[in-house]
Amino acid sequence: MQSPSSDPSGHLLPARGEKEERAYRAAAAVVDPEIPAVTIADLGILRGVEMDGDVAVARVTPTYTGCPAVLAIELAVETALREAGFEPRVERVISPAWTTDWITAVGREKLRAYGIAPPVKASNSIRALFGETEVACPRCGSLETARISEFGSTACKALYRCQSCHEPFDYFKCI
Incomplete structure (x- = not known):
């Protein structure tokens, strides 16, 4: 083997x-x-x-x-x-449906380095479903962030702004 x-x-x-x-x-x-x-x-x-x-x-x-x-x-x-x-x-293959839980640790780090905040909660989390997720800024790491729009550059991302460094960024939503 x-x-x-x-x-x-x-x-x-x-x-x-x-x-x-x-x-x-x-x-x-x-x-x-x-x-x-x-x-x-x-x-x-x-x-x-x-x-x-x-x-x-x-x-x-x-x-x-x-x-x-x-x-x-x-x-x-x-x-x-x-x-x-x-x-x-x-x-x-559409079943089972893809979930953000399938993003690897390597993938999450690559997203962060690219300036996209990776999903932070498991997709089956009730907090993720109702948008109560704390999203860290991928640039400075601050949790002082605010959602600007439910949709970012693509439908699977939301647009956020960091209150600390004032930079906008995409957040890969939990699915």
Whole structure:
């Protein structure tokens, strides 16, 4: 049995065959078109890659069913797999629904470094559902922040302003 390895973002991978691991690495390196600082593996959108004969089958779960980036992500995964030498097939998996709980620790840190406050509560938290979340400024770390708008640069983010450093920033909402 092979020992576990890690993908391009440092996520631990289960033992798998060489072709399957190579296909997973290719798909996992695809960046989110709306947030290029994170990969689809960082966000937990990439559910897995398996070999079906000579075809690399990547399973992708959109952040929400109406996400305008889902087609771009699927096409980028197809391209990455093809460029890695595989015949690609991308399957959209909508159940179970994606949740911000699937964002990895690496992904959360990349979001913060990019200037987006990562979700701070579990998606099943009643406080998260009713907007009572304390959001730390990704630039200075202050909790003295205020929501300006329920929607930021994309529907999955809200716009906040830090009361300490006065900088606006996006907050990746709990879903």
